[in-house]
Amino acid sequence: MSKQLWKPGNMLYPLPVVMVSCRCGEKDNIITVAWAGTICTNPAMVSISIKKERFSYDMIKESGEFVINLVTDRLVRAADWCGVRSGKDYDKFREMNLTKEKAETVDAPMIAESPVNIECVVEEIKELGSHDMFISRVTAVRAEEGYMDSKGKFMLNNTGLVTYSHGEYFMLGKKLGKFGYSVKRQ
Numbered sequence: 001m002s003k004q005l006w007k008p009g010n011m012l013y014p015l016p017v018v019m020v021s022c023r024c025g026e027k028d029n030i031i032t033v034a035w036a037g038t039i040c041t042n043p044a045m046v047s048i049s050i051k052k053e054r055f056s057y058d059m060i061k062e063s064g065e066f067v068i069n070l071v072t073d074r075l076v077r078a079a080d081w082c083g084v085r086s087g088k089d090y091d092k093f094r095e096m097n098l099t100k101e102k103a104e105t106v107d108a109p110m111i112a113e114s115p116v117n118i119e120c121v122v123e124e125i126k127e128l129g130s131h132d133m134f135i136s137r138v139t140a141v142r143a144e145e146g147y148m149d150s151k152g153k154f155m156l157n158n159t160g161l162v163t164y165s166h167g168e169y170f171m172l173g174k175k176l177g178k179f180g181y182s183v184k185r186q
């Protein structure tokens with residue numbers, strides 16, 4: 001096997017791709033983010049990294065809050081569009097026909113069409129270079145009741161979740177195992 005040696009770059013894939021909704025004053029907006037991650041279980045914390053020139057950057061910096069909306073196959077076109085058009089020029093909720101829902105703990109709209117909405121409050125903004133990292137605490141999570149099974153278990157992996165890998169979108173594929181399966185007896 002022979003491998004090419006490349007200069008440092010982003011090659012950590014697949015990633016979640018999420019729609020981050022925010023509000024500042026009268027303006028609501030959505031920015032698509034792939035540089036997002038879980039960074040702590042307890043307290044529940046996440047990060048999103050955003051370029052300073054994005055319209056959403058100042059909105060989130062000023063309001064100090066946002067909602068992460070998970071993307072499904074039904075939302076992927078809207079997610080892509082919100083990632084190539086700016087809130088400076090468009091009302092993205094209206095253009096993409098998305099429904100605003102009131103969040104519980106933050107003053108930012110949730111996207112009703114997303115099965116999971118994660119409400120977040122910014123704790124720290126870390127300047128890294130091209131992107132600044134918004135280190136944030138999760139203050140509430142909403143999960144679509146229609147995806148609960150008869151025992152009340154949330155069937156997240158049945159929602160058509162989308163991942164982003166090397167410039168392309170994919171829907172979750174074949175299940176290969178579950179947490180800890182490698183050490184469990186058959």
Ligand SMILES: Cc1cc2nc3c(=O)[nH]c(=O)nc-3n(C[C@H](O)[C@H](O)[C@H](O)COP(=O)(O)O)c2cc1C
Nearest residue numbers: 032033034035050051054055056083084085086087
């Ligand atoms: C799949 C995808 C992932 C993206 N990930 C990020 C990201 O992690 N951080 C970022 O600053 N911009 C990211 N963008 C670009 C912004 O979503 C894009 O510049 C958007 O138009 C900004 O909207 P705004 O100006 O309304 O804030 C991504 C775009 C796409 C399509």
